[in-house]
Amino acid sequence: xxxxxxxxxxxxxxxxxxxxxxxxxxxxxxxxxxxxxxxxxxxxxxxxxxxxxxxxxxxxxxxxxxxxxxxxxxxxxxxxxxxxxxxxxxxxxxxxxxxxxxxxxxxxxxxxxxxxxxxxxxxxxxxxxxxxxxxxxxxxxxxxxxxxxxxxxxxxxxxxxxxxxxxxxxxxxxxxxxxxxxxxxxxxxxxxxxxxxxxxxxxxxxxxxxxxxxxxxxxxxxxxxxxxxxxxxxxxxxxxxxxxxxxxxxxxxxxxxxxxxxxxxxxxxxxxxxxxxxxxxxxxxxxxxxxxxxxxxxxxxxxxxxxxxxxxxxxxxxxxxxxxxxxxxxxxxxxxxxxxxxxxxxxxxxxxxxxxxxxxxxxxxxxxxxxxxxxxxxxxxxxxxxxxxxxxxxxxxxxxxxxxxxxxxxxxxxxxxxxxxxxxxxxxxxxxxxxxxxxxxxxxxxxxxxxxxxxxxxxxxxxxxxxxxxxxxxxxxxxxxxxxxxxxxxxxxxxxxxxxxxxxxxxxxxxxxxxxxxxxxxxxxxxxxxxxxxxxxxxxxxxxxxxxxxxxxxxxxxxxxxxxxxxxxxxxxxxxxxxxxxxxxxxxxxxxxxxxxxxxxxxxxxxxxxxxxxxxxxxxxxxxxxxxxxxxxxxxxxxxx
RNA sequence: GCCCACGUAACUCAGUGGUAGAGUACCUCCUUGGUAAGGAGGAAGCCAUCGGUUCAAGUCCGAUCGUGGGCUCCA
Numbered sequence: 001x002x003x004x005x006x007x008x009x010x011x012x013x014x015x016x017x018x019x020x021x022x023x024x025x026x027x028x029x030x031x032x033x034x035x036x037x038x039x040x041x042x043x044x045x046x047x048x049x050x051x052x053x054x055x056x057x058x059x060x061x062x063x064x065x066x067x068x069x070x071x072x073x074x075x076x077x078x079x080x081x082x083x084x085x086x087x088x089x090x091x092x093x094x095x096x097x098x099x100x101x102x103x104x105x106x107x108x109x110x111x112x113x114x115x116x117x118x119x120x121x122x123x124x125x126x127x128x129x130x131x132x133x134x135x136x137x138x139x140x141x142x143x144x145x146x147x148x149x150x151x152x153x154x155x156x157x158x159x160x161x162x163x164x165x166x167x168x169x170x171x172x173x174x175x176x177x178x179x180x181x182x183x184x185x186x187x188x189x190x191x192x193x194x195x196x197x198x199x200x201x202x203x204x205x206x207x208x209x210x211x212x213x214x215x216x217x218x219x220x221x222x223x224x225x226x227x228x229x230x231x232x233x234x235x236x237x238x239x240x241x242x243x244x245x246x247x248x249x250x251x252x253x254x255x256x257x258x259x260x261x262x263x264x265x266x267x268x269x270x271x272x273x274x275x276x277x278x279x280x281x282x283x284x285x286x287x288x289x290x291x292x293x294x295x296x297x298x299x300x301x302x303x304x305x306x307x308x309x310x311x312x313x314x315x316x317x318x319x320x321x322x323x324x325x326x327x328x329x330x331x332x333x334x335x336x337x338x339x340x341x342x343x344x345x346x347x348x349x350x351x352x353x354x355x356x357x358x359x360x361x362x363x364x365x366x367x368x369x370x371x372x373x374x375x376x377x378x379x380x381x382x383x384x385x386x387x388x389x390x391x392x393x394x395x396x397x398x399x400x401x402x403x404x405x406x407x408x409x410x411x412x413x414x415x416x417x418x419x420x421x422x423x424x425x426x427x428x429x430x431x432x433x434x435x436x437x438x439x440x441x442x443x444x445x446x447x448x449x450x451x452x453x454x455x456x457x458x459x460x461x462x463x464x465x466x467x468x469x470x471x472x473x474x475x476x477x478x479x480x481x482x483x484x485x486x487x488x489x490x491x492x493x494x495x496x497x498x499x500x501x502x503x504x505x506x507x508x509x510x511x512x513x514x515x516x517x518x519x520x521x522x523x524x525x526x527x528x529x530x531x532x533x534x535x536x537x538x539x540x541x542x543x544x545x546x547x548x549x550x551x552x553x554x555x556x557x558x559x560x561x562x563x564x565x566x567x568x569x570x571x572x573x574x575x576x577x578x579x580x581x582x583x584x585x586x587x588x589x590x591x592x593x594x595x596x597x598x599x600x601x602x603x604x605x606x607x608x609x610x611x612x613x614x615x616x617x618x619x620x621x622x623x624x625x626x627x628x629x630x631x632x633x634x635x636x637x638x639x640x641x
Numbered sequence: 642g643c644c645c646a647c648g649u650a651a652c653u654c655a656g657u658g659g660u661a662g663a664g665u666a667c668c669u670c671c672u673u674g675g676u677a678a679g680g681a682g683g684a685a686g687c688c689a690u691c692g693g694u695u696c697a698a699g700u701c702c703g704a705u706c707g708u709g710g711g712c713u714c715c716a
Contacts, residue, residue, distance in 0.1 A: 115645060202710060203645050206711070210712075210713070212642080218644070218645080219712080260708090264708085367715085370643095370715095372712080373642090385716065485716095521716045524716060525716090551673080551674070579672080580678095581675095582675055583679090584677080584679085587678055589677090613676060619676075
């Protein structure tokens with residue numbers, strides 16, 4: 001007999017024949033209850049819905065386990081079951097911290113003398129499966145904060161006690177399942193039998209409350225899904241993401257290498273990567289010329305005194321490399337380009353009529369990053385910023401910021417990024433400059449954002465020491481966010497370096513300085529680009545646009561001839577005249593993600609043509625090399641791409 | 642920097658204390674083949690580095706360097 005079973009979180013359960021109006025039943029059941037509860041709805045024992053939240057107005061919202069909320073509940077409950085399993089296995093040797101659901105899964109932080117190792121996953125998973133099979137109910141209870149503190153203290157759960165003692169509510173909710181009681185807001189599934197599909201993924205260290213001065217805990221990450229198929233899809237997605245990891249593709253496509261001998265976080269650009277970078281740089285320079293910028297070049301080191309004047313030594317010293325002595329004077333590697341641009345400014349007297357002055361530079365800087373922070377191209381120790389500094393009058397500030405935002409979005413769009421997160425970062429704890437200046441510049445950034453009609457979030461206290469900033473973050477394939485663009489107002493350096501201009505009134509005034517980078521750093525930006533395109537770059541930045549290949553040795557000479565012709569016309573072409581089968585050559589070109597393969601056999605040689613095979617496998621009708629040139633030039637302009 | 646894992650040929654990886662392995666790439670030869678891997682042979686490794694345990698260490702232990710996943714920090 002088919003039936004619907006509805007179980008409430010407090011353990012009560014009722015069955016009804018199929019066809020019963022589920023929402024009505026649940027509503028009726030819940031109407032006699034005091035609090036919001038999660039209820040499970042099963043058809044023939046199969047889990048169908050997580051229903052929850054009898055709202056204030058008495059309406060019922062069913063929650064599917066496939067919905068975002070449903071998944072979150074599943075995962076959160078799985079985290080609790082994992083904690084229970086761990087407690088049952090290791091008892092008082094383990095203290096629990098926190099265990100939330102996160103994007104794609106959950107984690108739980110534990111404090112244990114010997115950190116967990118993945119070798120223990122099997123044991124824990126087995127225990128979890130056991131608990132799931134026992135259909136252990138989740139019971140929600142409310143108690144006073146003091147009672148809860150007493151309870152957790154008794155069990156030695158000091159982390160929970162710390163959390164509780166900082167809460168300002170009098171009543172808290174706890175969930176119990178078996179021997180494990182956890183401080184938790186809920187909601188949870190009614191019982192553990194809901195949690196069929198889960199997997200522990202990895203262990204990681206994490207500081208208690210995210211504070212590196214506090215206890216290092218062991219975090220176990222896992223995930224849970226409504227069914228096996230969903231889990232499988234998730235694992236497949238991870239695998240796909242791994243395939244487009246820029247470190248893997250960087251190796252495969254011959255773009256860059258990082259070698260122990262040279263040092264961590266220092267990039268060696270291989271010929272193809274160097275070409276890709278040059279194409280990006282050329283485009284960047286060209287666009288800056290069009291947008292009224294002038295290009296600068298500055299050195300990599302400067303006297304230490306310069307960094308004292310700029311305040312970098314005080315505020316950024318931990319990230320700078322040690323000084324070197326040259327002719328009894330101390331010098332240091334630059335972590336930023338700004339002081340040099342200011343030096344160029346101060347080389348001349350300036351008038352308000354020149355403003356805004358827009359100076360840009362692809363400036364290579366060196367910053368000490370802790371080893372654990374390094375990550376492929378994304379986080380390195382030596383990198384090239386696409387830096388610029390704009391000097392203007394206060395009345396030009398807002399408009400200039402607006403212009404930069406506009407330019408910024410144009411550049412990102414050309415590179416194929418239409419989605420990003422925008423943040424406005426405000427005054428940090430460690431800062432220079434007056435509060436008045438900070439407020440003024442924060443306001444200008446805000447207004448420009450609003451005028452540009454950009455959605456943004458406020459990142460409180462995340463500004464640089466010398467000013468507030470707008471950051472634009474791009475997401476990589478694994479969903480990690482990388483800050484690329486940054487626009488920063490600075491009232492500080494102009495003051496420190498006594499920058500001046502002559503105003504309309506003939507008096508001396510101080511210019512406002514804006515720092516900005518659009519791509520952030522070439523290294524990181526290219527890293528994001530590699531993952532974004534999975535290495536298959538658009539024609540305008542593909543290091544190798546075409547590869548010509550002969551079928552037999554007979555066409556070797558013809559191949560060479562066409563190759564030379566196309567190269568002279570500026571096509572980025574390579575030739576493959578090895579004694580290999582065509583299949584083999586195509587396969588290799590395909591793996592290298594080359595947009596066009598030009599095939600020449602006997603037929604083409606006789607007709608003076610080439611056969612063009614596109615990356616997607618499509619063949620174009622035979623054409624002359626000249627016709628191909630026209631085709632490529634039309635397609636390889638970034639401004640129309 | 643902190644926690645865990647890892648480091649073997651150019652690359653991807655086997656190798657659970659007893660003579661160092663595979664596939665790919667590379668070199669030579671055969672093959673001249675029309676849209677994603679033709680065949681045969683060859684060369685290639687101080688098993689990251691340093692120290693220890695052992696009759697014996699790629700394998701066990703420690704340190705250092707590096708990498709990966711996180712935490713913290715950040716373009």
